[in-house]
Amino acid sequence: MSDTVARKVIGAHLLDGRMEPGEEISIRIDQTLTQDATGTLVMQELEALHLDRIKTELSAQYVDHNLLQADEKNAEDHEFLRTAALRYGLWFSKPGNGVSHPTHMQRFGVPGKTMIGSDSHTPAAGSLGMLAIGVGGLEVAMAIAGQPLHLRMPQIWGVELTGRLPDWSSAKDVILEMLRRHGVKGGLNRIIEYHGEG
Template sequence: MGQSVTHKILASHLMSGNLVAGTEIGIRIDQTLTQDATGTMACLQFEALAIPRVRTQVSVSYIDHNMLQTGFENADDHRYLQTMAAAYGIIFSRPGNGICHQVHRERFAEPGKTLLGSDSHTPTAGGLGMLAIGA
């Protein structure tokens, strides 16, 4: 019996370990997406790694969750994410462009690629033949 699409993607992206059920593996990630509710912490952690630019084919920072601007907190987070995107080679999706998992699927999803996203709906890109993981 042939391999599933998931197994084919995992095999082509395998960086460490073996494709044996129940064992840990490391895979190459082609794309990432973050959104403003969880992306700020992800970006702070990325900065701590002291890597000069993202190494993915596509990384997008979406402003789509914390849109309410009653205080300075969300606006400050959005400004930080915008400057982070510019500094590290990340595409910035400004407020009003749409919800990250839908926009990403429409504009960036690519069959056979891997996607790691900081949104629980990230796996919807699997509908286009990606291995899409929400973290």
């Protein structure tokens, strides 16, 4: 099997295990992202780990979910995230700077890097040639502290695109067709790479 983009990125970051689908592997993580709805628990975990500074190349804390100030709780949470990011060396994106995943892709996306995030849209950075995986807050905290990510080697699906889309169609229609064929859980523990002339 020739190496796909995902296999190349995983291979360059592999610390332990065999790159066979379903096998347990450990990989080094270059970047992390969190957002305000999940970041508070990540920062509390960093406190519990007695971390001095981040061990990743880059970690970012975004405030993009709870922007409305209905009471003092959001403001207090945002201030906690800001000061924790400063303390540990995370890049902090204040409310109004943009949504985490596209902002991160625009500012920090680098082909060939690994990234995990505590936001369900983290895998969007895969469009840049990154290995980007959505995980829980504990996994993000451990990666920030320099620990590898442990996971099962995903299956890699190659989807060859040929021809042209009909008028008034877009790439989203291709994705919707994949969802129709495979369901919303069809991509679990899989990486889907699109290639071809289409």
